[in-house]
Amino acid sequence: MENTLTRYCQGVDLEWLELSHDEHEIEKQKAQRAAELRTLKDEVSQLRLSYLQMMGQQLHGLSFNDLRHLERQLSNGLHSVEDKKKQKIIEENERLRKQVEELQRTVKTASYDGGEKEEESDSDISVTSLQLGLSCDGNKKRKASKSESLCNDSRSQVGSE
Numbered sequence: 001m002e003n004t005l006t007r008y009c010q011g012v013d014l015e016w017l018e019l020s021h022d023e024h025e026i027e028k029q030k031a032q033r034a035a036e037l038r039t040l041k042d043e044v045s046q047l048r049l050s051y052l053q054m055m056g057q058q059l060h061g062l063s064f065n066d067l068r069h070l071e072r073q074l075s076n077g078l079h080s081v082e083d084k085k086k087q088k089i090i091e092e093n094e095r096l097r098k099q100v101e102e103l104q105r106t107v108k109t110a111s112y113d114g115g116e117k118e119e120e121s122d123s124d125i126s127v128t129s130l131q132l133g134l135s136c137d138g139n140k141k142r143k144a145s146k147s148e149s150l151c152n153d154s155r156s157q158v159g160s161e
Contacts, residue, residue: 052058053070062070 049058053062054074059067059070
């Protein structure tokens, strides 16, 4: 029984040592996290101040050299924005140029197809004329003479007034 009690006491001592060791580790981790949190808060505060200075605010504590450095940063940033804007404009112009070329090709193809249709309609007229026994030239001459007579009639009416 004494042996059992001795082992029990040793086990309790080990558990207490483990608990105190775990508590020590937990406290150590809490301290590390608190330090990390302070560091992050300081970094956020510094970034917020830099942002406000870039926006032209919170400039009262800056020296001449600090202001000159800030001006260079802003100037470099502005040049980068202008370069990016120019690049976007060039890309957009290129895209639009390709679109115009494609539309021009489409229009040329459509007008070429339309030209074939006119030729087909002329050939349809000539086939019809041949089937009726009319000459192709005669059909065009008759159309021309009708339009000329209409034009001549309108001139004569204008001349008589």
